[in-house]
Amino acid sequence: PAAASASNGRVLASPLAKKLAADKGIDISKVAGSGDGGRIIKRDIDNYTPAAGGGQAAAA
Amino acid sequence: MAYDVVVLGSGPGGYVAAIRASQLGFKTAIIEKEALGGICLNWGCIPTKALLKSAQVFEYIKHSKDYGIEATGTADFSAVIKRSRGVADKMSKGVQFLMKKNKIDVIMGFGKLKAKGQIEVKGTDGKSQIVEAKNIILATGGRSRELPSLKIDGKKIIGYREAMVLPQQPKSMIVVGSGAIGVEFGYFYATLGTKVTIVEFMDRIVPVEDEEISKELAKNFKKNGIEIMTSSEVTSVDTSGNGVKAKVKTKDGEVILEADVVLSAVGVAANIEGIGLEELGVKTEKGKIAVDKYYKTNVPGIYAIGDCVPGQALAHVASKEGIICVENIAYGEKKYNHQPEALDYGNVPGCTYCTPEVASVGMTEKQAKDAGYEIKVGKFPLSAAGKATAAGHNEGFIKVIFDAKYGEWLGTHMIGYNVTEMIAETVVARKLETTYHEVLDSIHPHPTMSENIKEAIEVAYGEAIHI
Amino acid sequence: MAYDVVVLGSGPGGYVAAIRASQLGFKTAIIEKEALGGICLNWGCIPTKALLKSAQVFEYIKHSKDYGIEATGTADFSAVIKRSRGVADKMSKGVQFLMKKNKIDVIMGFGKLKAKGQIEVKGTDGKSQIVEAKNIILATGGRSRELPSLKIDGKKIIGYREAMVLPQQPKSMIVVGSGAIGVEFGYFYATLGTKVTIVEFMDRIVPVEDEEISKELAKNFKKNGIEIMTSSEVTSVDTSGNGVKAKVKTKDGEVILEADVVLSAVGVAANIEGIGLEELGVKTEKGKIAVDKYYKTNVPGIYAIGDCVPGQALAHVASKEGIICVENIAYGEKKYNHQPEALDYGNVPGCTYCTPEVASVGMTEKQAKDAGYEIKVGKFPLSAAGKATAAGHNEGFIKVIFDAKYGEWLGTHMIGYNVTEMIAETVVARKLETTYHEVLDSIHPHPTMSENIKEAIEVAYGEAIHI
Ligand SMILES: Cc1cc2nc3c(=O)[nH]c(=O)nc-3n(C[C@H](O)[C@H](O)[C@H](O)COP(=O)(O)OP(=O)(O)OC[C@H]3O[C@@H](n4cnc5c(N)ncnc54)[C@H](O)[C@@H]3O)c2cc1C
Ligand SMILES: Cc1cc2nc3c(=O)[nH]c(=O)nc-3n(C[C@H](O)[C@H](O)[C@H](O)COP(=O)(O)OP(=O)(O)OC[C@H]3O[C@@H](n4cnc5c(N)ncnc54)[C@H](O)[C@@H]3O)c2cc1C
Numbered sequence: 001p002a003a004a005s006a007s008n009g010r011v012l013a014s015p016l017a018k019k020l021a022a023d024k025g026i027d028i029s030k031v032a033g034s035g036d037g038g039r040i041i042k043r044d045i046d047n048y049t050p051a052a053g054g055g056q057a058a059a060a
Numbered sequence: 061m062a063y064d065v066v067v068l069g070s071g072p073g074g075y076v077a078a079i080r081a082s083q084l085g086f087k088t089a090i091i092e093k094e095a096l097g098g099i100c101l102n103w104g105c106i107p108t109k110a111l112l113k114s115a116q117v118f119e120y121i122k123h124s125k126d127y128g129i130e131a132t133g134t135a136d137f138s139a140v141i142k143r144s145r146g147v148a149d150k151m152s153k154g155v156q157f158l159m160k161k162n163k164i165d166v167i168m169g170f171g172k173l174k175a176k177g178q179i180e181v182k183g184t185d186g187k188s189q190i191v192e193a194k195n196i197i198l199a200t201g202g203r204s205r206e207l208p209s210l211k212i213d214g215k216k217i218i219g220y221r222e223a224m225v226l227p228q229q230p231k232s233m234i235v236v237g238s239g240a241i242g243v244e245f246g247y248f249y250a251t252l253g254t255k256v257t258i259v260e261f262m263d264r265i266v267p268v269e270d271e272e273i274s275k276e277l278a279k280n281f282k283k284n285g286i287e288i289m290t291s292s293e294v295t296s297v298d299t300s301g302n303g304v305k306a307k308v309k310t311k312d313g314e315v316i317l318e319a320d321v322v323l324s325a326v327g328v329a330a331n332i333e334g335i336g337l338e339e340l341g342v343k344t345e346k347g348k349i350a351v352d353k354y355y356k357t358n359v360p361g362i363y364a365i366g367d368c369v370p371g372q373a374l375a376h377v378a379s380k381e382g383i384i385c386v387e388n389i390a391y392g393e394k395k396y397n398h399q400p401e402a403l404d405y406g407n408v409p410g411c412t413y414c415t416p417e418v419a420s421v422g423m424t425e426k427q428a429k430d431a432g433y434e435i436k437v438g439k440f441p442l443s444a445a446g447k448a449t450a451a452g453h454n455e456g457f458i459k460v461i462f463d464a465k466y467g468e469w470l471g472t473h474m475i476g477y478n479v480t481e482m483i484a485e486t487v488v489a490r491k492l493e494t495t496y497h498e499v500l501d502s503i504h505p506h507p508t509m510s511e512n513i514k515e516a517i518e519v520a521y522g523e524a525i526h527i
Numbered sequence: 528m529a530y531d532v533v534v535l536g537s538g539p540g541g542y543v544a545a546i547r548a549s550q551l552g553f554k555t556a557i558i559e560k561e562a563l564g565g566i567c568l569n570w571g572c573i574p575t576k577a578l579l580k581s582a583q584v585f586e587y588i589k590h591s592k593d594y595g596i597e598a599t600g601t602a603d604f605s606a607v608i609k610r611s612r613g614v615a616d617k618m619s620k621g622v623q624f625l626m627k628k629n630k631i632d633v634i635m636g637f638g639k640l641k642a643k644g645q646i647e648v649k650g651t652d653g654k655s656q657i658v659e660a661k662n663i664i665l666a667t668g669g670r671s672r673e674l675p676s677l678k679i680d681g682k683k684i685i686g687y688r689e690a691m692v693l694p695q696q697p698k699s700m701i702v703v704g705s706g707a708i709g710v711e712f713g714y715f716y717a718t719l720g721t722k723v724t725i726v727e728f729m730d731r732i733v734p735v736e737d738e739e740i741s742k743e744l745a746k747n748f749k750k751n752g753i754e755i756m757t758s759s760e761v762t763s764v765d766t767s768g769n770g771v772k773a774k775v776k777t778k779d780g781e782v783i784l785e786a787d788v789v790l791s792a793v794g795v796a797a798n799i800e801g802i803g804l805e806e807l808g809v810k811t812e813k814g815k816i817a818v819d820k821y822y823k824t825n826v827p828g829i830y831a832i833g834d835c836v837p838g839q840a841l842a843h844v845a846s847k848e849g850i851i852c853v854e855n856i857a858y859g860e861k862k863y864n865h866q867p868e869a870l871d872y873g874n875v876p877g878c879t880y881c882t883p884e885v886a887s888v889g890m891t892e893k894q895a896k897d898a899g900y901e902i903k904v905g906k907f908p909l910s911a912a913g914k915a916t917a918a919g920h921n922e923g924f925i926k927v928i929f930d931a932k933y934g935e936w937l938g939t940h941m942i943g944y945n946v947t948e949m950i951a952e953t954v955v956a957r958k959l960e961t962t963y964h965e966v967l968d969s970i971h972p973h974p975t976m977s978e979n980i981k982e983a984i985e986v987a988y989g990e991a992i993h994i
Contacts, residue, residue: 014492014493014494014959015492015493015494015495015497015498015959016466016467016468016493016494016495017493019466019467019495020466023465023466036962036964036965036968037934037962037964041493042468042493072973076992079992080990080992083989083990100973101913105913105973105974106913106916106917106974107917109913109914109917109918109974110916110917112917113594113917113918113919114594114595114596117587117591117594117596118594118596120584120587120588121587121588121591121596121598121600124584124588124600125606126610127580127581127584127585127607127610128581128602128603128604128605128606128607128608128609128610129581129584129585129588129600129601129602129603129606129607130600130601130602130603131588131598131599131600131601132598132599132600133588133591133596133597133598133599133600134596134597134598135595135596135597136595136596136597137595138595139592139595139596140594140595140596141595142595143593143594143595147916147917150916151913151916154911154993158992158993374972374973375973375974376970376971376972376973376978377970379973379992380970383992401968403970407969407970408970409970409971409972410972411972411975419972444621446568446572446573446576446618447576449573449577449614449617449618450573450574450576450577450579450580450614451576451580452580478945478948480972480975480977481945481948481949481975481976481977482948482949482951482977483972483977484949484952484969484971484972484975484977484978484980485951485952485955487969487970487971488952488955488956488961488965488966488969489955489956489959490969491965491966491968491969492956492959492961492965494955494959498955498958498959499955499958501868501958502874502951502954502955502957502958503843503844503847503870503874503875503876503954504843504876504951504954505841505843505876505877505878505886505947505950505951506539506567506572506841506842506843506846507572507573507576507842508878508947508948508951509948510947510948510949510950510951511843511951513951522550523547523550525543525546525547525625525846525850526621526625
């Protein structure tokens, strides 16, 4: 599934997911959302594994 | 004529499932052996709340002077009971109306699984019929659990049903068990003037709640003349005399309690007997029907929801399970385009409607610590709240628990005036995965009890204004 | 000795700003000419809620038979007033304690801007002092707006202050204006037995609310004996006789109303006079101090918050403005690392605490339509709610408004028992930008009034179970 960014470039993510992503150095725009309407939620960050070459996790 | 969906049992699990099924285009029937609405509407949630309201009105009269009102009054026990029955009847009739409106066939009688897709219903007239259904949802609910030492005789050792319709108010009562049902009845009878003693096996009352809640409730109950014996167990009851003599094993030895009546409120047992589970090979586990997250049993076409399956034995849980179960059946049959999300049992609110009220959701402080979280805890005493002072209800507090690392809202535990109406905020905010920031940026109206949730969060983060 | 922050006025805007300033490490003082806590604690939110609670207790006594209780009682007007003053005093003392605890200097007297960074304070003893401050926050609040035809004389034509401490209960009262203050006093006096007539200029009472709310409140008020005249205007009042004779212009011509007293409740005027605004060139607009989204005036170092600036004249708005203002000053001075978010005035809840209560947030149906939204509206009557029935409060409804396209929650409008405690859920959910789905997936406890918010959403989406 595509990343949950709306056509205006805004990322649909829960506040908690945003915080987790920022803390773990995950580029949230690369995460697929499984919440309502494709919203990125905590479990999407928890289950996220960066695809080879893409969305590399920065050292915290 | 075969139905798409037949529901066995018309409690808040069953009747809600039936309505949702009908809405989604299923030809639906519901089978009920007793009264539409199940325990909840007839012998549970609703009639008890009517009784509690009478008690609260009576309390206002007793304390009217505090509000500048000169009043005297007495509670007419039989009128209080009668009102409660009237409220229950009205709600049960409401379910009847809803069944009709949604074109759901109501079949009165005792239902039993007969074969795959078949339920046999034995009517009160003794006649049997076979009801055919593609999908069968078991929603048979529960009943009072009985302890061997505390067999319910319906006269001197009673369960919740009898406690709701006693012919006269007992002068004294022993309540065994201090879950929601036990403390609600304890509060009700004590407020009306019965001498109440609560006996609890665990070391505190309302033992599923956060420890500080138990302590605060006990403090308030004791102030109102309710006796509380924790870490205590009724080992036998002698009913031979005028009232009862209960032998209670306490930490300090054995005590004999005398009272007019004993109320057993030690939990719920699922109704899984005699409904054909064994015959059809439907699996049970620890006395409940085993289901997956969409409430499928191991037998295709047979589902189960509500108090007869694991999970909190609460009406709102039963209803939501019913909706999820039916929507998922519809999703599977392409009648509904949205697969429902599985229920998050960690985000189910629990409420107790005595005074002070108790409401909570999520982890207790201990659970959060045991789960390895580093936490921020904020507790705001309602004695500092303007609305509580204006209302004359300064007892209690609001306690919130956040994950220190990410600001996740782990739990809310409230005790006080009107808190049962305030817990939905936490549930929704948790569902939306808030952090503490967004809640603090949401303006709570002044003066309310609910604004104190925000205050409690400020306490957790060292930004408290009003304390 | 110069302060970092000096706040002029100690209402819920000012005292909260002062506490937050002190928390953030600012040396802070607060100037107050009258009583700590401002209108809200002394003459507004808190004492009125105490009066209303007495009225509600009295109502329970009047209707005690409905609950199975036999009671009689009378309201002791002076005791009711005395209780209200006691509650206000307690809360005002609480602010005193908070000032001390937060090491905020309290300077009693009338403050006036003298020069940049200087306020002159004239004490009650007539002596003046100059207080120096890097940042000055004006939080002077408001007072009753006066109509030329309705000059407050404090005896027969009164404002909210007098209405709270009348020496005796009037037999009859004309309330001019039907905003929150007008209907709260109208309800209070009518419940205690005063013959109340509400005169409203607009075509409905509580005109800022959704139209259906106005209608339902009017219906309930009329049932309780309150007379309501809408599209009507008091053009003059003759106070020469025993009581008052008010000339009222109605759609059907002129009417003369007689009563003991007239309460003017036609809005708030900001306190912007005599505080040095003109001298320092601080801009005002339509009678209020002009500010940006961080409450800066056009003069550097001078800020303004609360009822003296635009925005809803509500305590929770004043407090939040104070916090945002101070946090932003701290952010600018690098004492706080988080720039506060500007207040979303479209997500501010409003509550009215009469019976039935009114609570709302977001757009009314008309506003949503006018803004061009295609909407889904759901309305759930509380007559169908189990908790409402158990509580004996079946009046009112819950109305929710969603954007049909994206499911955005545009507004909630509630009237009924305890709804003021239930509005925070909508505020937080809107803040978190929910769609209807997440709310329906959040379990609301049964039986509560709050679960009916979920029911109303189901109505909007054609999934209603209980109606
Ligand atoms: C005193 C008391 C107070 C409570 N208060 C609350 C509260 O405030 N809030 C809350 O959330 N929960 C409360 N509960 C719990 C709540 O009542 C239950 O969780 C809820 O009723 C469970 O719903 P259900 O649909 O699973 O089953 P039930 O409500 O138990 O309904 C099951 C129905 O199935 C029928 N049935 C069973 N077997 C058959 C059969 N073989 N054939 C035909 N019909 C059958 C029964 O007659 C019954 O009508 C309370 C319970 C009690 C006892
Ligand atoms: C009857 C009534 C009921 C209300 N009920 C509610 C309610 O339920 N909920 C709600 O949200 N709002 C309610 N309000 C509105 C609420 O009271 C105001 O919105 C709130 O008080 C505004 O706070 P503030 O800090 O801006 O000003 P205020 O509370 O008005 O405080 C201003 C303070 O500044 C002082 N002051 C003014 N000028 C000077 C000066 N030059 N020098 C020194 N001191 C000065 C005043 O003495 C006063 O103490 C009610 C109002 C009234 C009248």
